Amino acid sequence: MEKGVPKYLVTVLLFVLTCSLASTSDPSPLQDFCVATKDSDEFVNEKFCNDPKRVTANDFFFSGLDKPRDTSNRQGSNVTVVNVKNLASLNTLGISVAHIDFAPHGLNPPPTHPCGTKVRVVLLDTLYIGFVTSNTNNCLFTKVLDKGDIFVFPIGLIHFEWNVGNTNALVFAALSN
Numbered sequence: 001m002e003k004g005v006p007k008y009l010v011t012v013l014l015f016v017l018t019c020s021l022a023s024t025s026d027p028s029p030l031q032d033f034c035v036a037t038k039d040s041d042e043f044v045n046e047k048f049c050n051d052p053k054r055v056t057a058n059d060f061f062f063s064g065l066d067k068p069r070d071t072s073n074r075q076g077s078n079v080t081v082v083n084v085k086n087l088a089s090l091n092t093l094g095i096s097v098a099h100i101d102f103a104p105h106g107l108n109p110p111p112t113h114p115c116g117t118k119v120r121v122v123l124l125d126t127l128y129i130g131f132v133t134s135n136t137n138n139c140l141f142t143k144v145l146d147k148g149d150i151f152v153f154p155i156g157l158i159h160f161e162w163n164v165g166n167t168n169a170l171v172f173a174a175l176s177n
């Protein structure tokens with residue numbers, strides 16, 4: 001018979017420790033990557049994973065986000081999102097990026113499904129930006145952002161952004177989905 005702490009207690013302690021360690025960071029995917037493809041046997045996140053032997057550096061590469069987009073629509077804005085649809089290696093990694101062009105006084109209207117936390121980095125001109133909280137009596141948090149400023153839209157909260165400058169505005173965005 002062993003002395004000291006019973007074996008089952010060690011197992012339970014290790015399990016609890018593992019759980020508490022795991023909760024300090026994002027859950028990690030089981031593989032290094034799952035570059036989405038249409039022809040493979042593995043299926044993750046509604047996409048097939050490409051055979052890692054066939055994956056190249058180009059699967060992790062996207063170009064052209066510097067090009068200004070046409071903002072001559074009703075809202076005066078144009079969002080270019082880079083996600084798993086146009087950059088297959090983002091599959092399962094839980095992040096995407098976007099480039100948002102604003103005409104003078106253009107508005108990026110509140111999305112109907114504000115999923116994911118979003119970070120905005122203003123690269124050109126001045127934006128009036130804000131979100132509404134859902135718990136503390138629907139408080140409105142707003143801020144005027146200049147070039148180089150960053151603002152966070154927490155996950156799930158209705159938000160808006162409006163170019164209050166007189167020239168085209170450009171925003172770089174990162175999204176946790």
Ligand SMILES: *[C@@H]1O[C@H](CO)[C@@H](O)[C@H](O)[C@H]1NC(C)=O
Pocket residue numbers: 068069070071072073077078079
């Ligand atoms: C956004 O810009 C692209 C390229 O300039 C254009 O093809 C597209 O129609 C624009 N989208 C909107 C909503 O105006």
